Amino acid sequence: MTGNKLLKSVAFYALVVVIVLFSIFPFYYAIVTSFATGTALFEANYFPKAFDWANYKAVLGGATFPRNILNSVFVATTTVVLALFLAVTASYALARVRFRGRGLLLMTILAVSMFPQIAVLAGLFELITYLGLFNSPFALILSYTIFTLPFTVWVLTTFMRDLPVEIEEAAIVDGATPWIIITKVFLPLLWPALVTTGLLAFIGAWNEFLFALTFTSSEVTRTVPVAIALLSGASQQEIPWGPIMAASVIVTVPLIILVLIFQRKIVAGLTAGGVKG
Amino acid sequence: MAKIELKNVKKSYGAVDVIKGIDLTIEKGEFMVFVGPSGCGKSTLLRLISGLEEISSGDMLFDNDRVNNVLPSQRGIAMVFQSYALYPHMSVYDNMAFGMKLAKASPEAMKKRVMEAAKLLQIDHLLDRLPKQLSGGQRQRVAIGRAIVRDPRVFLFDEPLSNLDAALRVQTRLEIAKLHHSMTDVTMIYVTHDQVEAMTLADRIAVLRDGRLEQVGSPAELYERPNSIFVAGFIGSPKMNFLTGKFASDHGCATLGIRSEHIDVVEGGLWTGEIVHAEDLGSDNYLFVEVGSDEPMIVRREGKLTMKVGDTVSLSPKAGQLHKFDQNGKPIR
Numbered sequence: 001m002t003g004n005k006l007l008k009s010v011a012f013y014a015l016v017v018v019i020v021l022f023s024i025f026p027f028y029y030a031i032v033t034s035f036a037t038g039t040a041l042f043e044a045n046y047f048p049k050a051f052d053w054a055n056y057k058a059v060l061g062g063a064t065f066p067r068n069i070l071n072s073v074f075v076a077t078t079t080v081v082l083a084l085f086l087a088v089t090a091s092y093a094l095a096r097v098r099f100r101g102r103g104l105l106l107m108t109i110l111a112v113s114m115f116p117q118i119a120v121l122a123g124l125f126e127l128i129t130y131l132g133l134f135n136s137p138f139a140l141i142l143s144y145t146i147f148t149l150p151f152t153v154w155v156l157t158t159f160m161r162d163l164p165v166e167i168e169e170a171a172i173v174d175g176a177t178p179w180i181i182i183t184k185v186f187l188p189l190l191w192p193a194l195v196t197t198g199l200l201a202f203i204g205a206w207n208e209f210l211f212a213l214t215f216t217s218s219e220v221t222r223t224v225p226v227a228i229a230l231l232s233g234a235s236q237q238e239i240p241w242g243p244i245m246a247a248s249v250i251v252t253v254p255l256i257i258l259v260l261i262f263q264r265k266i267v268a269g270l271t272a273g274g275v276k277g
Numbered sequence: 278m279a280k281i282e283l284k285n286v287k288k289s290y291g292a293v294d295v296i297k298g299i300d301l302t303i304e305k306g307e308f309m310v311f312v313g314p315s316g317c318g319k320s321t322l323l324r325l326i327s328g329l330e331e332i333s334s335g336d337m338l339f340d341n342d343r344v345n346n347v348l349p350s351q352r353g354i355a356m357v358f359q360s361y362a363l364y365p366h367m368s369v370y371d372n373m374a375f376g377m378k379l380a381k382a383s384p385e386a387m388k389k390r391v392m393e394a395a396k397l398l399q400i401d402h403l404l405d406r407l408p409k410q411l412s413g414g415q416r417q418r419v420a421i422g423r424a425i426v427r428d429p430r431v432f433l434f435d436e437p438l439s440n441l442d443a444a445l446r447v448q449t450r451l452e453i454a455k456l457h458h459s460m461t462d463v464t465m466i467y468v469t470h471d472q473v474e475a476m477t478l479a480d481r482i483a484v485l486r487d488g489r490l491e492q493v494g495s496p497a498e499l500y501e502r503p504n505s506i507f508v509a510g511f512i513g514s515p516k517m518n519f520l521t522g523k524f525a526s527d528h529g530c531a532t533l534g535i536r537s538e539h540i541d542v543v544e545g546g547l548w549t550g551e552i553v554h555a556e557d558l559g560s561d562n563y564l565f566v567e568v569g570s571d572e573p574m575i576v577r578r579e580g581k582l583t584m585k586v587g588d589t590v591s592l593s594p595k596a597g598q599l600h601k602f603d604q605n606g607k608p609i610r
Contacts, residue, residue, distance in 0.1 A: 164360060164362065166358045166359075166360050166361075166362035167362050167363075167364060167365075169329050169356070169358070169362065170356070170358060170362040170363075170364075170423075171364075171375075172329065172348075172349050172350065173327065173329070173349045173350060173354065173355065173356045173376075173427075174350065174375050174376035174379055174423075174427070175348075175350030175376055175379045175380060176350075176375075176379055180379065185364055188366040189365060189366060
């Protein structure tokens with residue numbers, strides 16, 4: 001009986017280890033590679049032989065890479081702030097204000113998120129050159145916001161619909177305007193949803209490649225994914241694996257930190273207690 | 278503080294008429310209870326008075342001022358919801374002060390009013406807590422406190438006791454009654470489907486049915502002189518006994534009503550039947566007697582149960598306590 005139990009828990013943890021290894025290994029290998037230089041790059045090492053920071057120095061000491069990181073931070077942050085602001089106000093209307101064509105509008109928003117990026121690339125490019133945004137971070141902010149909003153609006157609309165109507169009505173009786181209801185009453189209750197959608201929007205904007213490649217042309221306006229892809233070695237034939245891996249690690253770490261920080265902030269059941277439950 | 282007049286007030290959602298023309302005057306300082314079965318429009322009527330819903334036609338006057346298009350916050354009302362509707366992320370103090378904060382009141386005035394209300398409801402030791410740390414009864418007291426802090430002309434209660442258990446319900450009911458006595462100039466309107474709450478709290482009761490007023494009057498009036506079979510059946514527990522067919526035609530009416538406590542067990546009474554069920558509540562007991570009408574007749578007697586199921590008893594109504602109704606359900610007097 002106990003032997004059977006032991007076997008089960010061993011099998012369970014073995015499975016856990018396999019899953020963790022499977023998902024972590026590529027990133028782990030990137031870290032290992034980022035510390036290797038010269039011919040060590042082309043040996044299959046599963047453990048770092050030496051900690052050589054040369055690749056990191058090369059990347060961060062490069063002419064434009066630090067600037068690229070700043071670009072990415074700026075673009076992703078602005079996208080998140082803009083998208084959340086628009087989505088919160090839009091979802092309040094979509095969830096709480098009765099008007100004609102609300103269902104149709106929601107479906108249209110959903111439909112927008114189904115377009116593949118490549119399908120709208122040409123049109124978006126026209127729009128961006130027309131607006132004079134080409135080769136500026138605002139071209140990316142605009143296009144990322146377009147692609148993030150449908151998802152954000154949908155998630156927040158669902159969340160907002162689930163908030164008790166009575167709380168809103170109590171606020172109306174207390175003299176709150178829609179703006180105050182959104183900012184003082186709903187936002188605090190929506191924190192978990194905001195953190196989750198905001199984080200996803202941030203990751204999406206941070207990792208996006210196609211638009212970033214298309215809408216920027218100079219080295220100083222590029223974001224990190226494009227910069228990494230365009231890292232060039234000493235010669236045409238050399239692919240600089242070491243610096244590429246070092247750069248990849250550098251841009252992944254902030255995401256991991258963000259997720260770890262906000263994971264704690266995702267407090268479930270914040271609405272508990274306001275209404276009977 | 279406010280006299281409320283409704284003049285031919287109607288409300289419809291698209292093609293569905295929910296309130297079908299209501300004329301009603303609620304005097305200032307009065308405790309008015311709207312009562313009726315679910316779907317009769319009593320909550321909608323309360324929401325029309327609060328301003329959370331707009332009336333479709335008719336007029337609504339507060340102290341002779343037309344308030345049809347006045348915002349809820351400008352009407353001088355405060356509302357207590359069935360589900361408490363406290364702001365979950367705010368402390369009890371902030372919940373109660375929220376309205377004054379929005380009205381840009383001074384912090385001192387705010388503190389004073391909140392403390393007064395909290396003392397009145399004995400929740401002053403809970404001010405720092407969050408709603409989720411309170412029990413159901415405490416939450417509803419906070420919701421009532423939040424309403425008091427608004428210093429309203431009209432207090433609106435939307436089934437405030439429905440989420441509480443039986444013991445708390447009685448206790449909170451008592452507190453609402455006390456509140457009414459201590460705030461004599463504040464008009465209170467209370468919605469419930471529980472006729473016991475209606476009878477115990479109200480100065481006047483308005484019975485609603487299907488979007489119309491069925492009868493308005495004091496609890497005693499509704500109990501003793503119901504205006505229709507519907508009111509007679511709705512007010513009072515256990516329900517009034519109704520007899521039709523020969524039982525009624527013997528007394529020259531279509532339906533004969535008699536309350537359970539107005540029936541005596543006698544020798545050679547008017548009706549005879551077998552006891553099919555009996556309930557002993559200690560202080561009272563109920564006999565369910567099959568006298569040959571549609572439903573067993575319920576007889577309420579004081580004291581302990583002395584008869585048993587299967588016994589045959591003879592019953593007679595107390596003099597002058599019969600309610601006679603015609604074919605349309607209207608009383609014959």
